[in-house]
Amino acid sequence: MNEALLRVRDLSVDFGAHAAVSQVSFDLHAGETLGLVGESGSGKSTLARAILRLLRSAHGSVEWCGKDLLTTAGAELRALRRDLQIVFQDPLSSLDPRMMIGDAIAEPLRIFESGLDAKARALRVAAMLDRVGLTAAMGTRYPHEFSGGQCQRIGIARAMILNPKLLICDEPVSSLDMSIQGQIVNLLLDLQRDAGTAMLFISHNLAVVRHLSHRVLVMYAGKLVEVAAPDALFASPRHPYTMALLAAVPVIEPKPVGATVPSGLEEAAAGARAPAAGCAYRDRCPHAIPVCVTTVPPLAEAATGHWVACHRSHEPLIPLSLRA
Amino acid sequence: MIPTLSIDELCISFPRRGAPIRAVQGVSLTISPSECVGIIGESGSGKTQVFMAAMGLVSGSAAASGSIRFEGSELLAADAAALNRVRGSKLTMIFQDPMTSLAPHLKIGTQLAEVLVCHAAMSWRDAWSSAARMLARVRVPDPKRRLHQYPHELSGGMRQRVMIGMSLLCEPKLVIADEPTSALDVTVQAQLIELLRSMRAELGMALALISHDLGVVAGLADRILVMYAGRIVESAPAAEIFNHARHPYTAEMLKCVPSLSGPRLARLPTLAGSPPQPGEILGGCAFAPRCPRVDARCRAEQPQLSETGAGSVACHFPLPA
Numbered sequence: 001m002n003e004a005l006l007r008v009r010d011l012s013v014d015f016g017a018h019a020a021v022s023q024v025s026f027d028l029h030a031g032e033t034l035g036l037v038g039e040s041g042s043g044k045s046t047l048a049r050a051i052l053r054l055l056r057s058a059h060g061s062v063e064w065c066g067k068d069l070l071t072t073a074g075a076e077l078r079a080l081r082r083d084l085q086i087v088f089q090d091p092l093s094s095l096d097p098r099m100m101i102g103d104a105i106a107e108p109l110r111i112f113e114s115g116l117d118a119k120a121r122a123l124r125v126a127a128m129l130d131r132v133g134l135t136a137a138m139g140t141r142y143p144h145e146f147s148g149g150q151c152q153r154i155g156i157a158r159a160m161i162l163n164p165k166l167l168i169c170d171e172p173v174s175s176l177d178m179s180i181q182g183q184i185v186n187l188l189l190d191l192q193r194d195a196g197t198a199m200l201f202i203s204h205n206l207a208v209v210r211h212l213s214h215r216v217l218v219m220y221a222g223k224l225v226e227v228a229a230p231d232a233l234f235a236s237p238r239h240p241y242t243m244a245l246l247a248a249v250p251v252i253e254p255k256p257v258g259a260t261v262p263s264g265l266e267e268a269a270a271g272a273r274a275p276a277a278g279c280a281y282r283d284r285c286p287h288a289i290p291v292c293v294t295t296v297p298p299l300a301e302a303a304t305g306h307w308v309a310c311h312r313s314h315e316p317l318i319p320l321s322l323r324a
Numbered sequence: 325m326i327p328t329l330s331i332d333e334l335c336i337s338f339p340r341r342g343a344p345i346r347a348v349q350g351v352s353l354t355i356s357p358s359e360c361v362g363i364i365g366e367s368g369s370g371k372t373q374v375f376m377a378a379m380g381l382v383s384g385s386a387a388a389s390g391s392i393r394f395e396g397s398e399l400l401a402a403d404a405a406a407l408n409r410v411r412g413s414k415l416t417m418i419f420q421d422p423m424t425s426l427a428p429h430l431k432i433g434t435q436l437a438e439v440l441v442c443h444a445a446m447s448w449r450d451a452w453s454s455a456a457r458m459l460a461r462v463r464v465p466d467p468k469r470r471l472h473q474y475p476h477e478l479s480g481g482m483r484q485r486v487m488i489g490m491s492l493l494c495e496p497k498l499v500i501a502d503e504p505t506s507a508l509d510v511t512v513q514a515q516l517i518e519l520l521r522s523m524r525a526e527l528g529m530a531l532a533l534i535s536h537d538l539g540v541v542a543g544l545a546d547r548i549l550v551m552y553a554g555r556i557v558e559s560a561p562a563a564e565i566f567n568h569a570r571h572p573y574t575a576e577m578l579k580c581v582p583s584l585s586g587p588r589l590a591r592l593p594t595l596a597g598s599p600p601q602p603g604e605i606l607g608g609c610a611f612a613p614r615c616p617r618v619d620a621r622c623r624a625e626q627p628q629l630s631e632t633g634a635g636s637v638a639c640h641f642p643l644p645a
Contacts, residue, residue, distance in 0.1 A: 039509040148367075149598055177366040178536060182580050182594035189591060204510060207582035211589050234584060248514035249584055250539030252566050 035213030091151035102139025362545030413494035422483035433471030481512035553610035560635025
């Protein structure tokens with residue numbers, strides 16, 4: 001594959017004694033969509049914020065176009081940020097309630113394309129509003145006048161107006177109604193295809209991630225536990241945590257039977273703090289063996305392009321889906 | 325047989341400058357003893373308001389008309405004293421956010437025991453030990469210690485278990501669960517669905533499960549009601565809804581659920597447009613602007629809920645069975 005656009009190496013974020021993100025490494029290529037899944041508290045959002053330098057306490061390296069974002073500062077960082085944009089979960093609270101949405105979308109242009117005059121800027125904003133399925137006339141309205149789905153379109157317009165090279169979407173559809181989610185995801189996919197943007201798509205909705213990702217990262221207690229193409233990951237997950245996660249998704253079946261309670265998730269501790277040594281998942285894992293208590297399993301390639309952090313990744317583990 | 329809950333022509337509207345917002349427009353439904361009814365709809369469809377009205381919890385400014393009977397006695401016009409004879413004991417509710425529905429400054433044990441002291445005239449000592457037994461029943465580990473903890477010391481899933489336990493203390497006839505798992509992770513959600521299922525098997529209460537997530541409802545409900553823009557548009561046994569949806573909204577909604585198996589799609593299936601804004605008045609069917617089967621009649625005439633073979637549907641041109 002071509003040269004990676006973003007190269008994250010051993011990225012860790014500590015909040016006091018708690019490692020929110022621990023030794024995460026991955027590459028992201030131009031135009032690629034990387035899905036990032038995991039439970040709340042697993043470190044997904046913290047990872048995104050660390051990459052964008054919205055957090056100070058990260059260490060490791062985040063190589064972006066040959067520069068390490070973690071050591072870049074001042075005007076240089078500011079210039080790089082033009083190509084790094086984010087769409088947040090709550091579309092209403094991420095917009096300034098007192099700013100007309102046309103001005104909110106124009107703001108990135110004011111900062112990064114200061115050569116544009118007001119007229120050219122207005123044209124760009126109008127074109128962008130149209131592109132995200134709104135109308136130019138809506139530019140003079142305020143955020144509270146829009147529905148949740150429309151606010152998310154505005155957030156996307158603001159993030160995409162500079163044609164960034166990387167777009168991070170942090171649960172962009174989680175707060176939206178089901179009939180609206182698909183519209184927003186498709187809009188993101190269209191914009192991505194047109195602009196060739198790379199995307200890190202964070203979601204707890206496994207089904208959405210499955211359809212739109214080129215590769216999927218599964219995170220547990222701050223660590224990547226499995227990385228694979230969606231076909232491999234969803235058809236034959238290798239990490240017991242991924243298996244449990246998939247088994248927990250409620251499915252609509254002809255004769256409705258709901259989700260089964262995956263064994264190993266019975267004792268979901270608050271925040272899922274990792275044990276001091278060994279595999280972070282071992283206390284909940286139905287397949288744990290003595291070595292899991294003593295040694296942290298490294299993320300290793302179990303099959304071509306399929307990386308797993310499990311001591312038993314080469315054994316045919318049977319997903320236990322369990323109590324009736 | 326007297327139904328556990330029977331709602332007849334319920335209308336709820338909120339005053340607003342200009343026209344009032346008609347949140348619920350003529351909803352009628354019944355829930356039989358030990359039946360689980362799922363209520364599906366998007367935000368703003370009125371699904372929560374219907375059951376808030378049953379609990380006497382609609383906002384004071386709202387105007388409600390129609391009838392809500394719980395085991396035969398009218399709740400809609402009842403005063404607080406009459407309501408309090410059933411709500412919290414025979415008729416209980418679990419809310420979406422377990423953090424904001426527990427009092428942050430009271431111990432879990434106090435909040436649970438209070439229910440029994442108020443509704444079952446128990447002594448605090450007896451109530452406290454009953455509370456411990458209930459926590460064990462809803463599979464909260466180490467219940468005696470948990471009773472002395474405050475809500476912030478528990479995880480979201482544990483707090484929701486406490487809420488479920490609280491709703492079951494007085495052996496209710498009907499539990500209303502409003503998006504009980506929406507704020508929680510999928511793994512915790514699976515555990516709570518399983519818990520609700522086993523509690524229903526043990527205690528035999530009826531359950532009204534309100535959700536926007538078809539998957540959650542699929543796992544529990546015997547019968548499903550689909551709401552859109554303040555009305556019930558379809559009602560049928562769960563298997564019928566999932567296999568042979570008659571209302572185009574239900575059918576389109578089911579198509580929008582992304583799958584975990586089968587071919588991966590380049591684009592997600594969508595339902596064009598968005599639900600009507602609160603207060604938006606449409607001449608005919610509220611779904612007409614988004615409906616693939618729309619015809620002139622739909623824009624002119626409001627379809628009424630009418631019987632089909634297995635259930636009922638409010639559509640001029642329902643899908644074939």
